[in-house]
Amino acid sequence: MEYLKKSPWLIHYDGSSCNGCDIEVLACLTPLYDVERFGIINTGNPKHADVFLVTGSINHQNAHIVRNIYEQMPNPKIVIAVGICAATGGIFAECYNVKGGVDKVIPVDVFVPGCAARPEAIIDGVVRALALLDEKKKACQEAA
């Protein structure tokens, strides 16, 4: 399990949002922040991913997509909701088509606040989520 902390591969999904957080997520990959320092890779493939990074709120059209991606990820896995939209629906919360935050469809481990969330905050969120892995692993073993 030690090794999972050293090599978290993530998949990024954008719900309904203004794309601000997405740009910040991509900024994490740039030379300035360079998340690959921590072994973090943006895979784009749920079957390779350990960390599910969701930005933006959940609406009726993307709810099943988010659930589908989550279910395709092998255990142990972590979900991080990035930005205020992913946490509560944010500025879109009152829209007729918006359900709310990511926790409406899948269990979320870490909420990263911000509008848009800063790259430092996103990296911090991933690091904090990795600290939860031991508990996750125990839960997986009990379920098995």
Add this chain to the structure above:
Amino acid sequence: MEIIWGIVYVILAPFAGGLLAGVDRKLTARMQRRVGPPVLQPFYDVLKLFGKENFEVNRLQFPFMLCHLVFMVYTGALFYSGSDMLLMIFALTVAATFLVLAAYSANSPYSFIGAQRELVLVLSAEPVLILVAAGVFKVTGTFRLYEAVATGNELIKFLPGLFLCLFYVFTIKLRKSPFDISYSHHAHQEIVKGISTEISGRTLALLEISHWYENIFLLGFIFMFFAFSPVLGVAVTLLAYLAEIVIDNSNARLRWQWTLVSSWLITLIFGGGNLVALYLAGR
């Protein structure tokens, strides 16, 4: 004595290959002015993959991947124990076939596209390897590697065209840009993760390990041309790998048509030309 080198390869190649991959990633990061992951990162990745939940979409996927690994190890072991070059090339093809089968065993369009592109890559790379074997036979009169090297012929002098072709194909085999059309180490491409889209957990770990074995085998292939002088050989081999990293970082991905046509043209002109020249010179 020869078999010992084969055993040394089987034991040490994964470590050397993993380190090579780590150094590769570090150098790539430095070229992009990033800090980059630790040199041991590939080992962390593979060990992590073994600890993940087992998610096989087809019960044949893991056995196929295991066969891929076994045949890749067999190929390298044949090479480093100085065995028959033709047998080696056939074993390499069988290994590639099992990888394609593993990808085809999943009912996923991305996996299918990856598998088809992998077949194109095999089609692009294989002629060169066979021509190299033919060239070595023409110069030394044997297909057995250690015997060929022991004849003392300086292969690079007789086979410069084939060496050029091999270097071209080296990029394909290392899965580097511009030829990383079936599977790339870099994230996010148009076919998700190509041939490995449906491969996860321990099966993906086997794929990585087999790639390490393959890389060390390929370095040996480059070295073979300079085997008359080990120091020069090691220098050229490392330089070739460094050149591959530079090429990887400075090229966009080609379309598969270009990959196939360009590699065949180069094989025909330089590889075929080299062999014709050898015949004309009466070697």
